[in-house]
Amino acid sequence: MSEAVNISDAHKARLQAAGLRPTRQRLMVCGYLFDGKDKHFTAEDLFRELSRKDGGDSLSLATIYNTLKGFTEAGLLSTLSVDSGKLYYDTNTSHHYHIYDAGGRLLSDLEVQAMEIKGLPDVPEGQEIDRIDVIIRTKPRD
Amino acid sequence: MSEAVNISDAHKARLQAAGLRPTRQRLMVCGYLFDGKDKHFTAEDLFRELSRKDGGDSLSLATIYNTLKGFTEAGLLSTLSVDSGKLYYDTNTSHHYHIYDAGGRLLSDLEVQAMEIKGLPDVPEGQEIDRIDVIIRTKPRD
DNA sequence: TTACATGCAAACTGTTTGCAAATAT
DNA sequence: ATATTTGCAAACAGTTTGCATGTAA
Numbered sequence: 001m002s003e004a005v006n007i008s009d010a011h012k013a014r015l016q017a018a019g020l021r022p023t024r025q026r027l028m029v030c031g032y033l034f035d036g037k038d039k040h041f042t043a044e045d046l047f048r049e050l051s052r053k054d055g056g057d058s059l060s061l062a063t064i065y066n067t068l069k070g071f072t073e074a075g076l077l078s079t080l081s082v083d084s085g086k087l088y089y090d091t092n093t094s095h096h097y098h099i100y101d102a103g104g105r106l107l108s109d110l111e112v113q114a115m116e117i118k119g120l121p122d123v124p125e126g127q128e129i130d131r132i133d134v135i136i137r138t139k140p141r142d
Numbered sequence: 143m144s145e146a147v148n149i150s151d152a153h154k155a156r157l158q159a160a161g162l163r164p165t166r167q168r169l170m171v172c173g174y175l176f177d178g179k180d181k182h183f184t185a186e187d188l189f190r191e192l193s194r195k196d197g198g199d200s201l202s203l204a205t206i207y208n209t210l211k212g213f214t215e216a217g218l219l220s221t222l223s224v225d226s227g228k229l230y231y232d233t234n235t236s237h238h239y240h241i242y243d244a245g246g247r248l249l250s251d252l253e254v255q256a257m258e259i260k261g262l263p264d265v266p267e268g269q270e271i272d273r274i275d276v277i278i279r280t281k282p283r284d
Numbered sequence: 285t286t287a288c289a290t291g292c293a294a295a296c297t298g299t300t301t302g303c304a305a306a307t308a309t
Numbered sequence: 310a311t312a313t314t315t316g317c318a319a320a321c322a323g324t325t326t327g328c329a330t331g332t333a334a
Binding site for chain 4: 285286289294295296298299300301302304305308309
Binding site for chain 1: 221223224225226227228229230241243244252256257258259260261262263265266268269270271272273274275276277278279280281282283284
């Protein structure tokens with residue numbers, strides 16, 4: 001029965017730990033994003049999702065953009081560009097790969113440790129590998 | 143001495159084979175793109191590059207966009223999104239991977255056959271792998 | 285001479301920003 | 310009381326499009 005309070009407290013703590021003030025808007029975003037399931041979405045997706053809640057309280061699109069940017073800088077989200085044109089956010093901030101069904105616009109995570117990439121190239125002098133992005137793109141079987 | 147004519151003829155043939163009329167603008171683009179070296183560039187990059195030729199003749203930015211789109215649909219170019227926000231074109235249309243130095247904004251090709259990806263996941267029912275995009279992102283060594 | 289390509293400007297999408305009002309500390 | 314955050318509208322980047330003019334076949 002005190003469930004809601006506890007979840008809300010967890011979000012508040014998460015924000016504070018990240019150095020972000022727990023505003024109503026940020027808590028709304030947390031409430032939607034951090035429910036245990038990994039999510040992939042654009043700013044527009046999140047805006048639509050939060051707007052259609054009948055509660056009446058909402059947030060502006062500009063705040064969505066600012067919030068997502070802040071969360072990303074604070075390490076609460078990661079970003080991904082599958083599309084060029086729009087930026088995808090991912091609640092999974094660990095290093096992982098993706099599989100993308102362009103038709104269904106469906107993006108899922110793949111564990112790095114399930115896959116192995118052999119034959120990595122030498123990187124230029126003074127450089128090192130930051131990370132490796134892998135996107136497996138699928139299409140309907142002919 | 144007839145070198146220039148031959149190259150120009152090759153571009154003309156390439157366009158015609160792709161079902162595209164060899165206009166002055168498309169030939170200019172070919173002249174810059176297909177010189178044997180693989181190139182990675184944005185529409186803006188190409189526009190700047192072709193604009194600064196002192197010849198005087200030039201092309202509009204809209205034509206650059208239309209031309210690049212047409213070339214891509216005709217299979218003369220491939221595209222790539224490293225950045226989200228802008229679309230990169232690649233003169234290498236075979237299946238290959240990339241290595242990207244975000245600092246220097248430098249993109250290079252990697253041979254698919256030099257690398258091997260093990261542990262590919264099962265794809266959803268009725269789907270098959272279209273292609274796999276790999277981008278190795280490098281950064282200065284700490 | 286006809287279908288297609290070009291160039292310009294205007295439209296459009298995704299994202300950022302300036303600033304006054306609201307809110308967290 | 311002070312520093313941040315919000316929301317709006319305006320600005321911005323990258324890209325596409327409508328339409329009159331120009332060009333290839």
